[in-house]
Amino acid sequence: MRITVTGATGMVGGHVVRAGLAAGHDVIAVRRTTRGPTGPGLATARWVTGRLDDRASLRRAMEGSEAVVHCAAVYAYGPARAAEVDEVNTRGTRSVVEAAAAAGVRRVVVTSSSVTRGSSPGPLSRTESDELGAEPAPAYYLSKVGQERAALEAGHEHGVEVVLALPTVILGGPWRHLAPSNAIVLRYLLDPLRTTYPGGCNVVSAADVATGHLILLEAGDPGGRYLLGGENLTWRQLHTIVAELAGLPGPYAEAPAAVAWLGSAVVEGWARVTGETPLVTRDESRSVGRYYWYSSDRAASLGYAPGGARAAVAESLAWLVASPEVPRWVRERLRLADQVRMARPLVPRELP
Amino acid sequence: MLRGDDARGLLASGLSHELTRAALPEDVGRGGRALLLARLSPAAPVGLPVLEALVEVLLEKGCDDVSIGAALSLADRDRGHVSVAQLARASGLTGRTPRGAPYGIVDLREQTVPAPVPATSVLHGRRASARWVDADLRVVVARAATDLVEGFCGVLAPLGGAAAEVPGAAPGDVAADVLTFLPPHLGVIDALFLSDGPDGVRLPRETPTGTVILGDPLLAEVTLAHLVGIDRSSSGHVRAVLARRGEPGGRVDGDRTPFDGVQVPHPLVRATAGMAVAQPTIGRVLLAGIGGPDPGTAGGDALLSAARALLTTLVEASTEPAGRLALTQLLGACGIASTQLTGWRTMLDKDRVPRVEVPLGFDPQDHPVEQYDELPGQLEPVLRPLRDLPMGPGGFRWCQVDGATVFETSRTVRADFAAFVARVDVAEGISLMADYLGGRRVPVGNAPGPQGARQAERNLYLPQPNYLALWAGRPIDVCKIELVQRGPTEHRLWWRTVSSPNGSATHDDGVLTLTDAGPGLTRMSVSGRQQFTLPPVWEVLDLTAVPEVRDPLLEEAYRAFFTATFDNLEARFEGREFRIGRPAPAADDPLPTAGVQQLLELVRSWATQQPTHDRQGRERPQVDADGFTHVAGPG
Numbered sequence: 001m002r003i004t005v006t007g008a009t010g011m012v013g014g015h016v017v018r019a020g021l022a023a024g025h026d027v028i029a030v031r032r033t034t035r036g037p038t039g040p041g042l043a044t045a046r047w048v049t050g051r052l053d054d055r056a057s058l059r060r061a062m063e064g065s066e067a068v069v070h071c072a073a074v075y076a077y078g079p080a081r082a083a084e085v086d087e088v089n090t091r092g093t094r095s096v097v098e099a100a101a102a103a104g105v106r107r108v109v110v111t112s113s114s115v116t117r118g119s120s121p122g123p124l125s126r127t128e129s130d131e132l133g134a135e136p137a138p139a140y141y142l143s144k145v146g147q148e149r150a151a152l153e154a155g156h157e158h159g160v161e162v163v164l165a166l167p168t169v170i171l172g173g174p175w176r177h178l179a180p181s182n183a184i185v186l187r188y189l190l191d192p193l194r195t196t197y198p199g200g201c202n203v204v205s206a207a208d209v210a211t212g213h214l215i216l217l218e219a220g221d222p223g224g225r226y227l228l229g230g231e232n233l234t235w236r237q238l239h240t241i242v243a244e245l246a247g248l249p250g251p252y253a254e255a256p257a258a259v260a261w262l263g264s265a266v267v268e269g270w271a272r273v274t275g276e277t278p279l280v281t282r283d284e285s286r287s288v289g290r291y292y293w294y295s296s297d298r299a300a301s302l303g304y305a306p307g308g309a310r311a312a313v314a315e316s317l318a319w320l321v322a323s324p325e326v327p328r329w330v331r332e333r334l335r336l337a338d339q340v341r342m343a344r345p346l347v348p349r350e351l352p
Numbered sequence: 353m354l355r356g357d358d359a360r361g362l363l364a365s366g367l368s369h370e371l372t373r374a375a376l377p378e379d380v381g382r383g384g385r386a387l388l389l390a391r392l393s394p395a396a397p398v399g400l401p402v403l404e405a406l407v408e409v410l411l412e413k414g415c416d417d418v419s420i421g422a423a424l425s426l427a428d429r430d431r432g433h434v435s436v437a438q439l440a441r442a443s444g445l446t447g448r449t450p451r452g453a454p455y456g457i458v459d460l461r462e463q464t465v466p467a468p469v470p471a472t473s474v475l476h477g478r479r480a481s482a483r484w485v486d487a488d489l490r491v492v493v494a495r496a497a498t499d500l501v502e503g504f505c506g507v508l509a510p511l512g513g514a515a516a517e518v519p520g521a522a523p524g525d526v527a528a529d530v531l532t533f534l535p536p537h538l539g540v541i542d543a544l545f546l547s548d549g550p551d552g553v554r555l556p557r558e559t560p561t562g563t564v565i566l567g568d569p570l571l572a573e574v575t576l577a578h579l580v581g582i583d584r585s586s587s588g589h590v591r592a593v594l595a596r597r598g599e600p601g602g603r604v605d606g607d608r609t610p611f612d613g614v615q616v617p618h619p620l621v622r623a624t625a626g627m628a629v630a631q632p633t634i635g636r637v638l639l640a641g642i643g644g645p646d647p648g649t650a651g652g653d654a655l656l657s658a659a660r661a662l663l664t665t666l667v668e669a670s671t672e673p674a675g676r677l678a679l680t681q682l683l684g685a686c687g688i689a690s691t692q693l694t695g696w697r698t699m700l701d702k703d704r705v706p707r708v709e710v711p712l713g714f715d716p717q718d719h720p721v722e723q724y725d726e727l728p729g730q731l732e733p734v735l736r737p738l739r740d741l742p743m744g745p746g747g748f749r750w751c752q753v754d755g756a757t758v759f760e761t762s763r764t765v766r767a768d769f770a771a772f773v774a775r776v777d778v779a780e781g782i783s784l785m786a787d788y789l790g791g792r793r794v795p796v797g798n799a800p801g802p803q804g805a806r807q808a809e810r811n812l813y814l815p816q817p818n819y820l821a822l823w824a825g826r827p828i829d830v831c832k833i834e835l836v837q838r839g840p841t842e843h844r845l846w847w848r849t850v851s852s853p854n855g856s857a858t859h860d861d862g863v864l865t866l867t868d869a870g871p872g873l874t875r876m877s878v879s880g881r882q883q884f885t886l887p888p889v890w891e892v893l894d895l896t897a898v899p900e901v902r903d904p905l906l907e908e909a910y911r912a913f914f915t916a917t918f919d920n921l922e923a924r925f926e927g928r929e930f931r932i933g934r935p936a937p938a939a940d941d942p943l944p945t946a947g948v949q950q951l952l953e954l955v956r957s958w959a960t961q962q963p964t965h966d967r968q969g970r971e972r973p974q975v976d977a978d979g980f981t982h983v984a985g986p987g
Binding site: 321322328329331332333334335336341342344345346347348349350351 | 699911912915922927928
């Protein structure tokens with residue numbers, strides 16, 4: 001099958017391209033510019049340029065494809081990027097579906113997010129039939145709700161089968177820009193107090209999410225939502241895994257939501273002084289205390305079988321320690337487990 | 353060595369003797385070019401009478417072109433000097449002697465050529481003064497002075513001016529290599545008026561001794577040390593040159609009776625000053641802040657001026673016990689700050705430690721090629737005790753043999769062996785290790801096979817474990833002979849330490865192995881024997897008697913070092929930056945106080961800025977310099 005993948009230089013998009021190539025598909029990978037690296041293991045894909053705000057370029061990229069996997073999105077928290085998040089995630093998705101229709105594509109799998117199914121005050125798993133309720137919802141969550149609505153509406157209007165993939169917290173690599181999901185792991189490495197939080201989340205590896213996308217491409221019900229998760233964990237359980245794999249102590253104290261909010265306000269303030277991107281935002285910290293636990297049974301019924309959280313965290317750590325995000329003085333104090341060392345294939349540099 | 357009052361007379365007679373003894377190049381007598389490398393830096397430049405007398409005597413001896421050359425050092429710039437021409441003017445040089453003899457004045461760094469030195473030299477790959485390289489007769493001339501840090505100062509310090517500045521190199525190493533590979537024919541120390549006192553180089557005093565020392569520069573320098581009554585090894589320049597060349601040859605003619613009534617810096621002051629200037633930033637500010645402002649300079653920023661007022665007063669007063677106590681306390685405090693800053697950077701901010709440039713530190717030809725080829729056989733029994741040890745946690749095992757640690761550690765990575773060794777040259781292994789500050793690697797002889805190589809290497813690492821830097825732990829500085837072996841499934845680098853220039857290591861011998869560990873896998877391993885010198889405080893503690901404490905500290909130190917080493921090898925394979933440190937301050941780096949001053953001015957300007965509008969957005973009345981309030985008119 002010929003597949004066009006948007007956001008192919010991103011973490012999920014890159015893995016979808018790899019999984020597609022490995023499955024024998026003819027993959028057209030879309031990126032915004034012609035310059036820059038494509039990512040390890042992606043050289044055999046056919047690379048084209050396309051922008052979400054340029055429908056003609058999208059249509060050209062999709063010509064001759066039978067399906068599209070739309071992974072391009074902005075994943076960020078905080079008011080500074082709220083407008084961009086909404087523009088790209090909602091309007092951009094509509095453009096993709098419309099361009100797919102114009103190019104004669106039969107099916108589009110859209111990467112949404114599990115946050116559109118809301119969260120719970122207690123340790124209960126949510127399913128595709130749940131919805132985002134009255135709980136605190138950062139702009140990113142709302143943009144994803146808008147994205148789903150736009151995708152389904154556009155698909156209905158133009159006769160394109162739209163399947164929604166709802167991954168949970170995606171860990172792994174490689175990435176070009178650190179996303180908030182891997183930042184969860186990074187924050188623990190940088191936190192000298194080894195703090196954890198009440199509540200929990202569901203973590204899954206990027207490679208598993210990519211495999212899930214391909215399953216949905218072939219077997220997902222049109223108009224259907226599929227949660228693509230891994231393992232449900234409390235924050236303490238997740239931080240314990242990070243600590244074990246990184247050879248760090250803790251986690252110790254559990255910071256309540258108010259403390260987390262205060263801490264993120266300080267981080268945001270400092271980032272404003274330094275001009276850097278904050279590692280956590282007040283927006284994001286509003287989710288502390290709730291359980292973002294999900295069931296992937298519906299996708300599992302199609303053959304989706306993700307690995308465990310430990311493997312996902314190991315992948316995240318393996319890519320983090322090779323990135324400039326982890327300062328030298330932090331990296332040198334880690335005692336990474338062998339599982340982390342073997343989680344990442346080294347990427348050879350170009351020889352002169 | 354000549355004593356008397358008439359500089360010209362002394363030099364005329366002395367030069368005739370020395371030029372004959374020093375095998376003066378034939379060209380000089382037939383119209384050759386002579387270059388006098390002179391120390392013109394205030395506050396103790398070489399005396400004008402000596403320089404002019406030298407010019408006249410050399411012209412009389414047959415030279416048809418005599419020039420006086422100098423170079424501006426980082427220390428000169430820190431004191432506000434901007435050009436050699438300015439230094440020359442301040443020294444009274446006009447281009448013509450009182451008797452009308454002409455001479456040129458040249459900036460030695462204006463015209464440079466690749467330094468004609470071997471690969472073992474710290475100047476290799478750098479540039480040298482074209483005038484110095486091409487001169488038929490090279491003379492280095494300087495005023496005799498005392499020095500707060502070095503104890504005394506003669507003709508070795510100015511030798512660095514013959515080459516481009518080498519940021520990160522010890523001035524003594526540069527001087528030693530100039531003396532070895534681009535040697536002056538003659539050194540002249542002007543001690544007619546010794547600039548003595550606690551820091552005669554920066555705070556001039558004139559004590560008449562009526563002495564000029566001519567001859568081999570090293571012999572002249574150690575003779576000066578004898579005359580002023582200071583241990584010659586207090587000077588880093590002398591130590592470096594002695595280490596390179598050994599005892600100076602020749603004999604000293606003349607009266608060797610030490611000068612009478614000379615004041616030299618107190619050993620305690622020198623010791624604390626040495627501690628303080630060990631950190632380059634602190635050292636630059638301290639040395640720029642003693643004495644001055646020099647004539648013709650602006651005097652520097654306000655912070656430097658404030659530091660100068662305090663430092664100069666204290667240094668001047670250090671001839672008395674009370675003043676010495678105060679200065680020692682200040683320098684001691686700076687020394688502690690210097691050690692702690694170095695320690696902080698060593699542990700937590702390695703990207704800001706200064707990188708170093710060094711010569712090889714030994715002659716690789718001193719070791720026959722058989723010694724290189726026998727390394728595997730020599731090290732095999734050293735590493736044999738490891739065979740019977742179980743592998744510990746994290747793939748590390750070790751034991752103690754004769755006080756040294758014999759160890760082995762490894763890591764397997766997901767990388768194809770052929771791809772790995774194509775990107776990670778095992779011959780570079782030492783420079784890829786953790787905490788590498790700098791060094792030099794030189795090929796030796798013909799390779800023992802198409803896939804092998806012999807090489808000599810010197811390398812410097814941060815103190816190990818890093819926290820020893822807080823106790824003034826020294827960088828590990830070792831000179832090694834090495835053998836590279838490359839096979840189809842294994843690449844190896846063997847090394848054995850032959851010396852440690854700073855005495856930081858007794859043993860640092862081992863082997864780095866890259867092995868094909870199966871499809872898509874490469875194994876990196878290091879085995880070795882190491883024994884490093886601990887700072888005195890730790891030596892006194894003698895942790896070998898308390899294995900419950902020593903063992904976990906030792907294991908953690910090795911784990912940290914080799915984890916970072918393997919990380920570096922991975923980074924090399926992937927093309928990621930991994931080296932620690934940053935280049936040492938270059939010649940045009942501003943004095944750190946200037947940056948602080950700019951920041952303070954920025955803050956002051958921000959703090960004193962009046963808001964132009966109130967909270968409601970209305971324009972505020974503005975008060976001008978004369979106190980009049982200006983308000984916006986209607987409309």
